[in-house]
Amino acid sequence: MSFKESFAFNFVDEVELVKMIKFNPYYQKISSGANLYAEISGEKYLNLASNNYLALANDSRIIKAMKKALDKYGASMCGTPVACGNVDIYESSAEFVSNFLGLEDTIFYPSCYQANIAIINSLVKPSDVVFVDRFAHSSLIEGIRSTDCKIKPFKHNDVKYLEKLIKNSKTFENKFVVTESVFSTEGSIAPFDKIYDLCLKYDCVPIVDDSHGIGVIGKTGKGILEEKAIENYKGIYTASTGKALGISGGIVSGRNNIIEFLRYNSSSLIYSTALPPVLIAGTIKALEIIGNEGEKLVQKLAQNKKIIYEKLQKNGFNLTKSDASICSIITGSNERTFKVCKSLFDKKILTTPFIYPSVSKNKGVIRMIPRIDLEKVQMDYIVDSFNKIKQQNPELFA
Numbered sequence: 001m002s003f004k005e006s007f008a009f010n011f012v013d014e015v016e017l018v019k020m021i022k023f024n025p026y027y028q029k030i031s032s033g034a035n036l037y038a039e040i041s042g043e044k045y046l047n048l049a050s051n052n053y054l055a056l057a058n059d060s061r062i063i064k065a066m067k068k069a070l071d072k073y074g075a076s077m078c079g080t081p082v083a084c085g086n087v088d089i090y091e092s093s094a095e096f097v098s099n100f101l102g103l104e105d106t107i108f109y110p111s112c113y114q115a116n117i118a119i120i121n122s123l124v125k126p127s128d129v130v131f132v133d134r135f136a137h138s139s140l141i142e143g144i145r146s147t148d149c150k151i152k153p154f155k156h157n158d159v160k161y162l163e164k165l166i167k168n169s170k171t172f173e174n175k176f177v178v179t180e181s182v183f184s185t186e187g188s189i190a191p192f193d194k195i196y197d198l199c200l201k202y203d204c205v206p207i208v209d210d211s212h213g214i215g216v217i218g219k220t221g222k223g224i225l226e227e228k229a230i231e232n233y234k235g236i237y238t239a240s241t242g243k244a245l246g247i248s249g250g251i252v253s254g255r256n257n258i259i260e261f262l263r264y265n266s267s268s269l270i271y272s273t274a275l276p277p278v279l280i281a282g283t284i285k286a287l288e289i290i291g292n293e294g295e296k297l298v299q300k301l302a303q304n305k306k307i308i309y310e311k312l313q314k315n316g317f318n319l320t321k322s323d324a325s326i327c328s329i330i331t332g333s334n335e336r337t338f339k340v341c342k343s344l345f346d347k348k349i350l351t352t353p354f355i356y357p358s359v360s361k362n363k364g365v366i367r368m369i370p371r372i373d374l375e376k377v378q379m380d381y382i383v384d385s386f387n388k389i390k391q392q393n394p395e396l397f398a
């Protein structure tokens with residue numbers, strides 16, 4: 001997707017396609033949790049669509065911690081953090097998250113989508129310039145667009161290109177560099193150590209969204225800063241807790257002064273109901289588990305990815321180059337993407353089809369999360385299913 005193109009999902013042309021193939025891959029009615037098998041219309045589907053990488057959404061330790069918090073705090077504080085939502089658990093948890101990441105301070109937003117828009121909108125002025133990876137998530141793009149600043153997209157993960165752009169941008173008041181850690185449609189990892197070096201060299205503020213990195217990359221699952229051995233990070237860090245951590249919510253961490261500024265100058269924090277304490281309790285338990293077992297969890301996840309990825313590759317399937325724990329088969333057109341997704345669905349496998357504008361036009365992919373609770377039998381079944389679909393419909397993979 002070029003940066004100028006819409007980031008909003010516009011399901012118009014696809015309606016005909018859905019009618020033709022009699023299958024809509026979106027808004028499937030699921031009547032179970034994000035378990036290994038999702039229940040749809042009374043049948044069980046192998047769930048490779050959920051971002052429940054570490055199966056923590058169903059972990060009994062997390063559920064127990066959340067039940068305890070529910071009993072103590074109830075369902076919601078029914079108020080904004082500034083008014084009456086700043087429960088004790090917020091402060092101790094902010095400290096816990098900051099220590100986990102090796103950063104100074106943290107705030108919780110109702111979601112990372114909201115957090116990304118909020119922080120960019122609060123920090124960036126019309127006289128500033130933002131350099132942004134052209135594959136960045138729509139929440140980051142939406143945040144940047146809300147500011148009237150100068151926007152300079154850089155080629156995906158291209159540090160040389162970014163440096164050239166920065167060098168040619170001397171007249172702006174402040175400079176920001178915005179990127180993700182793991183690009184979730186394809187699984188590439190940003191060279192964030194190099195990007196961070198550039199930020200230090202040219203006095204830019206880095207903003208990294210680690211939504212698909214936290215719990216997944218870094219030797220012990222601490223995310224992009226651990227993965228790239230970045231210490232004393234001076235920029236802004238955001239992440240969703242709704243992926244590998246298995247909960248829901250957004251984290252923003254960084255230096256004390258920036259976080260304190262956001263506490264009083266970020267309207268979507270100040271004017272939105274505080275993230276319920278039950279979700280904070282779940283997040284802390286998830287981080288505790290990753291803190292204790294992260295290395296083992298990351299290794300098993302990476303091993304599952306490697307098995308599926310290499311087997312599919314060996315069988316002639318075209319996958320995106322992926323360094324993270326994501327397997328995406330390149331399907332190209334919307335029609336092929338939906339048809340492959342349907343064929344997998346017919347074999348009781350649930351996947352995520354990405355089409356434009358989530359990816360560039362005709363660069364559709366079928367994404368699978370090689371979740372940690374997959375065993376050999378399921379991984380063999382996935383590869384077997386792809387082989388059978390290709391045998392019956394070679395044109396879908398030509």
Ligand SMILES: Cc1ncc(COP(=O)(O)O)c(C=O)c1O
Binds near residue numbers: 113114180184240242
């Ligand atoms: C990179 C990235 N950032 C932000 C988000 C939004 O996170 P949340 O679900 O917490 O709003 C997502 C989720 O799709 C994401 O992939």
